[in-house]
Amino acid sequence: MAFKKTAKNNITKLMTAWSHDFKIMVPTRKNSVIEFGDWDGKDVDFWVWYRNTVVPPKVFLLPVWEEMIRFSKNNHGWGLEVPGSEQKVLIFGVRPCDARGMAIINDVFKDGYPDYYYDIKRRRTVTVGLNCVQPYDSCFCTSMGIDPAMSKDVDVMLIDAGDDFIMEALTDAGAKLLHGEFIRSASAQEVQMARSMASSVTGKIHRKLNTHGLSEKLLDRFSDTELWEEIAAKCLSCGICTFLCPTCFCFEIYDESFKKQGSRYRGWDSCSFKLYTQMPMENPREEKWKRIRQRVCHKFEFHPINTGNFACTGCGRCIRLCPVNWDITQVIAQITGTMDSSLTEPSKNKV
Amino acid sequence: MEDDLKWQPRVVGLLCKWCSYAGADLTGTSRKKYPDNLTILKVPCSGRIDPLLVLKGLMMGFDAVLISGCHPGDCHYQTGNYRARRRITLVKRFLDYMGIPDQRIQASWVSASEGAKFAQVVTDVIADVKPIGPNKLFKEEG
Amino acid sequence: METELRIEARNLLEKGTVKSIIGFTKGSLKFTTTPLFIRNPDDVHKLVVNRFIKNNLAKYLAEVKECVGIVVKGCDSRSVVSLIQDKQINRDNVVILGIACPGMIDVFKVEQLAGCDRDLIDDISVSDNVAIIDFGGRRKEVELSQVLYDSCLDCKCPVPTEYDLLVSGLSHIGRNEDVGKAKIQELKRMLPEQRWTFWKEQFRHCIRCYACRQICPVCYCERCFIESSEPRWLSPMAQWQHNLGFQIIRTIHVAGRCTDCGECERACPQNIPLRSMVGEMSDLVFKMFNYQAGSDKNAPSFMAAYEVTEAEEIFR
Numbered sequence: 001m002a003f004k005k006t007a008k009n010n011i012t013k014l015m016t017a018w019s020h021d022f023k024i025m026v027p028t029r030k031n032s033v034i035e036f037g038d039w040d041g042k043d044v045d046f047w048v049w050y051r052n053t054v055v056p057p058k059v060f061l062l063p064v065w066e067e068m069i070r071f072s073k074n075n076h077g078w079g080l081e082v083p084g085s086e087q088k089v090l091i092f093g094v095r096p097c098d099a100r101g102m103a104i105i106n107d108v109f110k111d112g113y114p115d116y117y118y119d120i121k122r123r124r125t126v127t128v129g130l131n132c133v134q135p136y137d138s139c140f141c142t143s144m145g146i147d148p149a150m151s152k153d154v155d156v157m158l159i160d161a162g163d164d165f166i167m168e169a170l171t172d173a174g175a176k177l178l179h180g181e182f183i184r185s186a187s188a189q190e191v192q193m194a195r196s197m198a199s200s201v202t203g204k205i206h207r208k209l210n211t212h213g214l215s216e217k218l219l220d221r222f223s224d225t226e227l228w229e230e231i232a233a234k235c236l237s238c239g240i241c242t243f244l245c246p247t248c249f250c251f252e253i254y255d256e257s258f259k260k261q262g263s264r265y266r267g268w269d270s271c272s273f274k275l276y277t278q279m280p281m282e283n284p285r286e287e288k289w290k291r292i293r294q295r296v297c298h299k300f301e302f303h304p305i306n307t308g309n310f311a312c313t314g315c316g317r318c319i320r321l322c323p324v325n326w327d328i329t330q331v332i333a334q335i336t337g338t339m340d341s342s343l344t345e346p347s348k349n350k351v
Numbered sequence: 352m353e354d355d356l357k358w359q360p361r362v363v364g365l366l367c368k369w370c371s372y373a374g375a376d377l378t379g380t381s382r383k384k385y386p387d388n389l390t391i392l393k394v395p396c397s398g399r400i401d402p403l404l405v406l407k408g409l410m411m412g413f414d415a416v417l418i419s420g421c422h423p424g425d426c427h428y429q430t431g432n433y434r435a436r437r438r439i440t441l442v443k444r445f446l447d448y449m450g451i452p453d454q455r456i457q458a459s460w461v462s463a464s465e466g467a468k469f470a471q472v473v474t475d476v477i478a479d480v481k482p483i484g485p486n487k488l489f490k491e492e493g
Numbered sequence: 494m495e496t497e498l499r500i501e502a503r504n505l506l507e508k509g510t511v512k513s514i515i516g517f518t519k520g521s522l523k524f525t526t527t528p529l530f531i532r533n534p535d536d537v538h539k540l541v542v543n544r545f546i547k548n549n550l551a552k553y554l555a556e557v558k559e560c561v562g563i564v565v566k567g568c569d570s571r572s573v574v575s576l577i578q579d580k581q582i583n584r585d586n587v588v589i590l591g592i593a594c595p596g597m598i599d600v601f602k603v604e605q606l607a608g609c610d611r612d613l614i615d616d617i618s619v620s621d622n623v624a625i626i627d628f629g630g631r632r633k634e635v636e637l638s639q640v641l642y643d644s645c646l647d648c649k650c651p652v653p654t655e656y657d658l659l660v661s662g663l664s665h666i667g668r669n670e671d672v673g674k675a676k677i678q679e680l681k682r683m684l685p686e687q688r689w690t691f692w693k694e695q696f697r698h699c700i701r702c703y704a705c706r707q708i709c710p711v712c713y714c715e716r717c718f719i720e721s722s723e724p725r726w727l728s729p730m731a732q733w734q735h736n737l738g739f740q741i742i743r744t745i746h747v748a749g750r751c752t753d754c755g756e757c758e759r760a761c762p763q764n765i766p767l768r769s770m771v772g773e774m775s776d777l778v779f780k781m782f783n784y785q786a787g788s789d790k791n792a793p794s795f796m797a798a799y800e801v802t803e804a805e806e807i808f809r
Contacts, residue, residue, distance in 0.1 A: 031698065031764040032601070051610070054762055055700065064700050065730040137522060137612035234528040236552065238704035240762050256728055265730045268700070275720060288556075323708050323760035324548055325520040325527035402745040403718060403726045406738055423801070433799035437782070440804045441748055444777055448681070449741060449770070450689025459809035472809050488689060489734045 004167045004178045005186035011044050011165070014182045015092065022090035022126065025060065027053060036060070036091060046093070047160075051134055054321065056098045056246040057091050058105055061121045064243075065267035068117060068253070072261035084117075088124045090177075096151035097141045097315040099129050101246020103153040104309055108249055117266065126173045129154030131198045138316030140207040140329055146313055148205065149198035161194035207319075209329045210338050211300070211310065217336050218301040225289065231331050232292035234324045239270035241318035241326070242295070247311045250276075271295055296331060360414040360480040362457075364389045364473075365404060367397045369427035370462045371419035377466030385470035386477045389417065396420065398431025402442045405456060414486045415455045417476055419469075422460040432460070451488060454479045494542040494662040498564065498590060501658050505562050506534040511588050515553050516564035517546040523611055524600045528553065540564070542660065544598045544619060547642070549754045551576060551710035560586050566594035568644070568754035570653030571787025572710040575750045578787070578794050581713055591656030595663035596637070596645040598624070603640050606633060622666055637666055644755030644768055647673025655790055676769050677776075692737055698763040699736035701729065705757035705767055706743060711750040718742060744770045749778050749795025752786045 006014055015024055019039070027050040028037035034053045070081040094102075109118045132148035135141075141148050151157055155174030159166040166186050169175040221227055242248045252269040256262050269276060271294055277285045285291045303311035312328070319327050366372040372393045378385060390413070394400060397420025408416040418439055426432040439458050447453035457479065459472045498516070505511045518529035518539045526545045530553075531537065542564075550563055551572035565573055570591055576582045598619075600611050607614055607628045615627040622637040638646060645651075651665040671678075680688055703719075706712045719727055719739055727742075728735045744751075753775040758768040778784055781804065784795050792798075 031695070032605075033698070033762075033764050035698075065732065134613075136610070230530070233530045234553075236704070236707040238707035238760070239700075239702035240704050240760075243700055243702050244762060252729070254729060256725065256730070265728070267730050270702075273703070319521065321762045323704055323756070325522060325525050327521040327527075330521055402742055406742060407726055410734060410738060423805075430799065433801070434796070436804045436808075437796060437799060438745075440781065440807055441774070441777060442745060443807055444781070445745060445748075445774055446741070447685070448688070448773055448777075449692055450685045450687070452685050457809070458807050475809065491734075 003186040003188075003191045004169075004183045005161070005164045005190065006167060006182050006184070007164050009163075010182040012042065014180070015039065015044070016041065017180055017182070018090055018177060022088045025057075025089060025091045027093050036093075039092070047130075050093060051132075051136060052095050052098070052315065052317075054317070055244060056101060056315070056317070057094050057127070058098070058102055058246055058249070060089055060091060060125055061102065061118055062105065062249055062251065062268075065265055066117060067263050068266055069264045070261075071257075071263070084120060086124065088126070089121075090126050090128060092128045093130045094127045094151075094154055095132055095315070096129060096146050096148055096153070097139075097144075097313040098246045099127060099151040099153035100144075100146050100313045101315070102127070104247045104307075104311060104313070105249045107307060107309070126156075126177065127154040128174075128177070129157040131157075131159045132201050133160060133198075135201060135205050136316055136320060138207065138319040139205050139314060140209050140316060141314035142202055142205045143207075143209040143211060143329075144310055144312055144314040147199075148201050149195065159194045159198050161190065161197065164190075164194075166191055166194040207316070207329055209312075209314065209332050210336050211332075212336075214332065214336060215301045215304050218297050221335055222293070222297065227335070228289040228293045231296075231334070232289040235272070235288060235292055235326050236324060237272050237274055237288055237291065238323065239268070239272055240321050240323065242270040242272050243268055244317040244321055246313055246315055246317075247299075271298070296328070296335075299328075300332065358485050360388050360477055360485075361412075362389050362415045362417055362473075362476060362480065363408045363413040364391045364417040364419065365394050365397075365400055365408075366391055366461075367399075367420040367427075367432075368393050368395050370421035370425065371397075371459075371469070373463035374419075374461040374465045374469045377464065378469045381466045383466060383470045385473045388477055389473050396426065396428050396431035397435035397439075398426070398428065398433075400435055400439065402438065405439075405442055405446075409451065409455060409486060410489045412486060412489075415457055415476060415480045417457045417459065417472075419459045419461050419472070422462055425462065452483050454483050455486065494592065494660050495540065497660045498542055498592075498658075499537045499540050501590060501660075502531070502537040502540060502562060503534045505588060506532070506537070510560065511562040512559040513557075514540075514562040514564070514590075515550050515557075516540040516562075516590070517542070517548070517550075520545075523614065524598070524603075524617055542592055544595060545600075546592075547597045547756070547759060549708070549710055549756045552708060554582050554587060554710070555713040557582075557586075560588070562588040562590055564590045564592060565653060565656075566592050566597075567648060567651040567653050568594075568752045569710075570655055571650075571752040571785075572754060574655050574787035574790045575711055575752065576713075577790045578792060579711070579713075579750065584790060589653065589656045589658070591653030591659045593653075593659060593661035593663075594645070594648070594651040594665060596641040596648070596651065596665050598640050599642040599645075602642075606635060606639065638669055638672065641666070642755055642759075643673045643676065644753055644758075644772070645673075646670075647753070647772070649785065650788075654788065674772070674776075676766055677773050680769060693733055695765050696733045696736040696740065699731060699733070699740075699765060700763065701731045701736060701739070702762065704760040704762065705740070708756045708760040709747065709751070710754075711747050712743070718746070740765075740767065740770060744774050747771060748774050749784060750786050751775050 024039035025036040026039045027046040129151045155171045157168045299311040420432045443456040517526040520527040624640045626633045646669045
């Protein structure tokens with residue numbers, strides 16, 4: 001597809017044009033928490049402070065909670081209603097790590113039983129990616145095979161080129177966006193320069209996770225109870241790492257009703273929760289170390305064996321937001337015996 | 352607007368079986384009239400009242416929750432109402448801080464022989480709740 | 494302070510008085526520490542004491558079945574005592590290594606003052622109650638009170654009163670209730686409807702990760718009320734009504750045991766001001782019943798106790 005460009009000054013006008021067909025979601029800051037929120041139609045200053053959100057954009061395809069069916073008793077029996085919206089959504093500013101996360105989740109949902117709720121959201125959502133310029137010290141996407149300056153997992157990829165954005169449409173839906181008076185053609189030279197500038201970001205990512213032979217090593221140490229107990233010791237079994245992970249997709253389905261009406265809901269669930277595998281007779285992962293082992297092995301052993309992809313994009317949210325600083329890169333380093341390479345510069349704090 | 356004028360508070364009463372519930376019963380058998388806005392739920396003791404019961408009552412849309420038990424010292428289970436005291440006091444004050452007006456949580460001691468008092472309590476509670484309007488706290492707007 | 498602690502930790506492990514020590518060590522992010530569990534006396538050099546040891550390690554005592562040593566600050570030591578009062582742990586099973594807490598630095602406040610995120614800040618240091626922030630070649634010096642956590646500024650007692658060893662060295666700047674309670678005071682100045690709207694809007698963001706519950710040392714129930722499906726009190730769905738309901742009930746459930754350590758607020762990934770709930774509850778308990786959680790290990794649990802005459806005001 002041919003490369004296009006648009007002036008940064010024109011972004012508001014371009015997004016306004018897009019907003020005729022789409023609800024635009026942009027990075028916003030509420031309570032000092034960065035999240036994708038409704039675009040107010042004017043402000044595009046977010047790239048001054050936008051690095052990445054707390055809740056990844058998977059939330060637009062797999063919401064924290066959603067109503068699946070609404071049921072109520074009437075004179076003729078039971079009425080069923082499936083709430084939903086046809087509103088098209090455009091997510092502006094998706095980082096390559098999150099875009100890959102959405103692709104990984106997409107892979108999971110496209111096989112087997114069609115998931116109606118996921119599908120309608122997937123069909124009506126377009127993503128506009130944005131290259132990273134200032135990774136966090138918790139980021140390690142490069143170790144997971146992701147280029148922070150480029151993504152093929154979005155509909156349109158934007159690369160910051162100073163006064164302009166270089167734009168590449170990667171899907172038909174993306175190509176439809178790149179029309180109109182604010183879009184011009186970009187020359188090969190401009191594209192090359194922008195890519196060159198953008199690629200300097202990889203030098204800013206210091207955190208590494210050694211994936212070499214990782215699946216086999218995990219298989220080796222699967223039964224090492226002492227190791228997993230040590231690894232799991234400080235984990236609190238909250239849901240932060242799983243909920244904020246761009247590749248995690250576990251959910252639970254609940255029915256709530258009162259008298260003659262109710263709803264069936266789907267909501268996020270976490271394999272870190274103790275009750276996740278609770279069954280009437282037993283709980284196979286009652287102990288915390290078993291849950292941690294399952295989480296690590298799912299991401300770095302089972303999912304890769306089943307699909308060829310690690311279920312991790314190196315976005316670093318689990319490290320950045322864990323209340324006790326449980327760090328997957330340190331854990332993997334410990335398992336693979338490469339302790340030194342995963343630590344960042346030690347804290348220089350003096351009291 | 353008309354709905355607001357016609358609105359009558361709906362209060363749920365969590366009455367302890369041994370004293371307050373019996374007292375409410377006495378009000379009835381004495382043919383003493385009192386407002387009919389109260390839905391009565393019987394609990395074994397005021398000490399059984401869980402803050403969840405109070406919150407759930409408000410979430411379900413009741414305009415106020417009335418908790419009533421035996422007078423301190425007269426609890427059928429000896430100490431149940433002492434426990435209720437700390438609990439209900441904290442619930443009321445804390446919910447008031449959160450923005451739930453404290454008129455929505457009411458409490459009284461009514462013994463099995465205080466039929467007249469019970470009628471008065473209910474009347475006073477309704478009078479307290481009417482000025483603050485219906486409970487729309489947990490409703491979603493739009 | 495660190496040396497004293499490490500020597501004692503080594504002692505305890507070598508003698509076998511404790512099977513393990515729960516303390517803090519350097520974290521993998523700047524200005525972060527992380528809990529550390531050591532069994533080998535040779536590992537004691539990893540223990541650190543500084544102004545970033547914010548976690549309340551008392552949480553881990555609920556899981557532990559052997560005699561352990563635990564590093565605690567003032568608020569944490571009171572959580573340990575709360576657990577003893579609730580008979581969740583035995584006083585004989587825990588060796589309390591108390592730190593006279595100098596107050597913990599709130600990196601979020603530092604970020605606000607520097608105008609940049611933590612990983613772009615070069616260094617945070619303290620000298621004579623002045624906090625020095627180095628970032629991008631610039632230096633900003635502020636009063637230490639501007640960068641401490643609200644819960645630390647509001648701390649009634651930074652020095653543990655129940656301990657087996659007390660390590661001190663740096664003193665606390667003293668309580669500043671005005672700043673420490675500023676958010677709560679602001680809420681109290683609002684009308685009830687405004688307060689409710691404030692909380693409603695806050696809890697729209699809650700994703701029900703339960704970090705607040707999981708990090709709280711006194712939330713040790715095997716089966717939390719929220720997990721009850723028969724009766725289903727509140728929904729696991731993250732609707733604001735149920736999010737707010739969950740937190741209200743959790744706050745009431747921890748009343749009298751919560752030591753206002755502030756961990757719940759720090760853990761929340763959505764920056765919901767939870768201390769404005771549990772802190773106020775802790776205050777209510779103190780004001781109305783003159784009871785401070787965890788100050789006396791022999792006192793009965795607050796909610797399990799009663800006075801024959803008290804709290805009659807609300808009863809008709």
